[in-house]
Amino acid sequence: MTRTDTRVGRADARPAPGRARPYWTSRRRDQLTGYLFIAPQLFGSAVFVILPLILVVWYSLHEWNVLAGTFDFVGTENYTALADDANLGAVLRATGLFSIGLVVFNLGLALLLALLLNQKFRGTVLFRTLFFSPVVVSLVAWTIVWGFLLQDNGGINGLLDTIGVDGPNWLRGETTAMISVIVVQVFKNVGLNMVLFLAALQGVPADLYEAAEVDGASRPRQFWRITVPMISPTILLTSIITVVGSLQVFAQIAVLTQGGPGTSTTVLVYYLYQQAFQFHHFGYGATLSIVLFGIVLALTVFQWQMRKRWVHHES
Template sequence: MRQDRSATGEAVRLRSRTADRLAGWLFVAPQLAGSAVFVFAPLCLVLWYSLHEWNVLAGSFEFVGAGNYEALLSDPSLPSVLRATGIFSVGLVVFNLSLALLLAVLLNQRLRGMAVYRTLFFSPVVVSLVAWTIVWGFLLQSNGGVNGLLQAVGVEGPNWLRTGPTAMVSVVAVQVFKNVGLNMVLFLAALQGVPGELYEAAQLDGASAWTRFRRITVPMISPTILLTSIITVVGSLQVFAQIAVLTQGGPGTSTTVLVYYLYQQAFQFHHFGYGSTLAILLFVIVLALTLVQWRLRRKWVVHEQ
């Protein structure tokens, strides 16, 4: 009788575990299906296309093996494209994170009207990207609003979008002002989670405001800094609409970043095989930078130490 009860109990537990596993797989099935259809399958197709020379207009699809990758290594335009991509990414990450953290610290004060300022700084995030870029394109013209303001104070402004250095600065500034509110909100949420007792104890010990910020604020919000840095780096490598609307990669190739160069090769010159090779290069760069940031987290993220 005891053996029958033990066998029955074991069977019930086995059915319960099976039901739990089945329920778990059912919950994650939509996400797995979406990832398979919209992430892994396209990635495999891009890899396959990169091994071919595909010209849609000519109707040709020829296997070339590593030919596109050899062309990538000998592409005379690639160094300038990678340089422009690096300049844009570094400028965006540095200015976006710095300004977002500064705004978050300022808006974390308990003063009247702070909710209004938070809304104002966050509002560009929800504005259409194309509409935002078009408006800034008008403002940055030689006779636009920015030069009008400079002229009012006696300064002759440059043609922002038609000169190499100012064109890149303009594109970076437009992107920073567009998305700084998102990182600001993330930093603000992290700042509000820092215990006030730490600041009080440090103030009693005579620590200055800068010391409190460096020794308390930054370490306590370091996980959020890691998150925002990864998001911003990945986003900086995927910029396209701003370049397409503002500068079209010019003047010359000074603002031709990797994604826009990929678009030119695939959809303007109809070299889909080489465009796929550039997409693989972009994937490798994004993956490498993400892994580097993730590995380095143990050295400066407090909760990972």
């Protein structure tokens, strides 16, 4: 009797023959709910990422003079002008020097600080706060303060003068200007990578180090065989963030050196700004922005593909 009642109940739950199945099923309602949740992000990506990329490509095919009010189609002339640009080689070289210097010193110093602050000693919280505080400081304010410190009669040379050293004009020498900009940017953002490395280090199991000590492994060997592989995903993350950030630097150059002396600190983003907003070559500026986008995309894809070779648990 129970089995018969169950069958009858199931039969009654089915839609009657010939009756249309309702459109808003539970599955479709769940799908609609999911789309509504991601709609703001999709809208923002479409309006502020995809649409600007399309417009930049369109502008790069035109010569747009805002002052004269002209917008002429020139095809690929802006792209062929890249080969004739005498300054582009120096700009790319300055961009490469800045990016390499920033990535090496930022990641190296951040990892060193994280290793030191991962030890148990008094004042660790204070030092973490001190090293991280520049991250939340206004970028322009930070750069202006460093501009005063790096002047010929600024605070840095004042300290050097107390020990009998005649410091250079840091922002007016071709070599010292690039070094100064790199140092300012490293001190500004090293705290962020330090915190990421510190979190990764605290996630490494302690029993791995205990087993290595039992086997007689030295501290350097433990670092290369245990620490680096275990925090390699964080190294990948910080390297991608730092590389992309190094290629987008603008405010530091604009405030400290204005691309000088000469073109020694004229990185690609600042050169793009000069062409578009100082010389009013908006079409050529759009072309340079596409070059920048291509470089960032290529480096990011390269780093992501290389993760299979050195990132732990990747295959």
